[in-house]
Amino acid sequence: MQNLASEVGSANYFSVLADECKDLSKKEQVSVIVRYLFDSSIHEEFIGMTETESLNAAGLTDTIVSMIRRLSSLCGNAVLFQNCVGQGYDGASVVAGHLSGVNAVFRNTYAPCAQYIHCFNHRLNLVLVDVVKSVSCCVETLSLLQTCYVFLSGSSVHQRWVTMQKESNMKVIELKSISETRWACQSGMVSAFCSRLEIYVALLQEIVDSDSDPGRVVAARGFLGQVDKTFVHYLFALKHILMSSKLLSDFLQNPGNSLSDAVTVIESFVSNLQEMRTDEKCQEFWTEADSVCESLEVPDRVTRKRRRLCSRLAGTIVDAPVEVDDPNLFETFKRNVFAVIDRMLSEMDRRFSDCNQKTMKGIDALTPSSENFLNEQAISEFANEYSSLLTVDYLSVEISSLKQMIKRKKESDNQSGDWPESLLELQFYVHRLRDAFAKLDKLVTIACTLPVSTASCERSFSTLRIVKSHLRTSMGNDRLQDLLILGIHRARASKLNLDDVVLRFAKKFPNCKIQLV
Secondary structure: OHHHHHHHHHOOOEEEEEEEEEOOOOOEEEEEEEEEEEOOEEEEEEEEEEEOOOOOHHHHHHHHHHHHHHHHHOOOOOOOHHHEEEEEEOOOHHHHOOOOOHHHHHHHHOOOOOEEEEOHHHHHHHHHHHHHHHOHHHHHHHHHHHHHHHHHOOHHHHHHHHHHHHHOOOOOOOOOOOOOOOOOHHHHHHHHHHHOHHHHHHHHHHHHHHOOOHHHHHHHHHHHHHOOHHHHHHHHHHHHHHHHHHHHHHHHOOOOOOHHHHHHHHHHHHHHHHHHOOHHHHHHHHHHHHHHHHHHOOOOOOOOOOOOOOHHHOOOOOOOOOOOOOOOOHHHHHHHHHHHHHHHHHHHHHHHOOOOHHHHHHHHHOOOOOOOOOOHHHHHHHHHOOOOOOOOOOHHHHHHHHHHHHHHHHHOOOOHHHOOOOHHHHHHHHHHOOOOOHHHHHHHHHHHHOOOOOHHHHHHHHHHHHHOOHHHOOOOHHHHHHHHHHHHOHHHHHOOOHHHHHHHHHHHOOOOOOOOO
């Protein structure tokens, strides 16, 4: 931890990430992560997890502050609160509130430059949850998948499910429950079900034909009746739509990404959704599902008989549909797929168009691949957000000098490929010339330090569930924190010299009865 504290202290700027969960002993545990730039690479390191008695803004803030102070004490108080440039939390009101939330209390009391960034993974998950709850075809399809998961989880049925996959020389795939809090879990469920649809249908048919349990036979017959062409069409369409969201979610969880990288990939995701909203793409989804239906002999959905118009309405003009559209028609399918994509695009625009406009525009202007690269106004507004850490004097001169340097490099044929293309590469380049670009060096370092996701906190909770098992629920907080540090930082722990550890312990406790030295 001393090595970690010295890295944070030498990095000058850092951001803090925090999240909360309940352990097996029903205690609220707060995990704190620091994000910083060291040796031209972005680090997100776990500094501790502690129990909190209060979940209000003041209690959570005190917990975060105590963890940072503990880290600072390990390196001679080199970790200063005024050097904290960012905060990353989920979107709960207790942390996101701009008046009395954790981010407001922490910024007003300890770190005036700590910009709050709502976790991008949580935003994306909220988009997916809203979409699958608001569009009827998504609601029906995923509800049926969740019910099938419960049915296949039964001991007898699950054993057959595994056996049939092995007999078909397939890799055994276990279905996972759909949860609103597990990131992009909808994509995993839909993809797994699409790849094992043939096994699922064969299993249901076997239960109907040969099972001795009448209740299970009735349930299997009902599930078999639900597998019609309409269900398969929407299943394969959702597979393609949600697959891109899964790739985006996995990318955002990488701790080495900068905000610039995240925004670029999000824009690509939105463009991909817009490309899917075409007749040609819908026809591809329909054709793929049709081929599966033909091979499995899946029937059409039985539609309700259309009612005759009553006699008292004879001679009237109906200017709006009064009957449900035929679900077996391609036009109905296309309309519903477009509704899913439109809803997702709308939610992406609402969730990711946050209030940190100056920050995002400034980072965009510091990204070499952006069209607004080195936009002086955007960079100046971004610098004003951190006026207590740097001054904007001579910033315009540095920007002009860098523009001239870029121009000369582009005109030079032998050095045209040496220019950086990402924000992190620009930081490495400018840092080598920090004597000439002191302000830009600090701004690019701050931009790389700003948080993107709280995925590192979620990973620490996974380690918490391993360390604090059902047999260790009475473990004290100090011992728990020490074991978590060793477990999460096992790469650092494996490099420790045990002789040095013994010497340090002997110096710290000279009156120990056991002679260690």
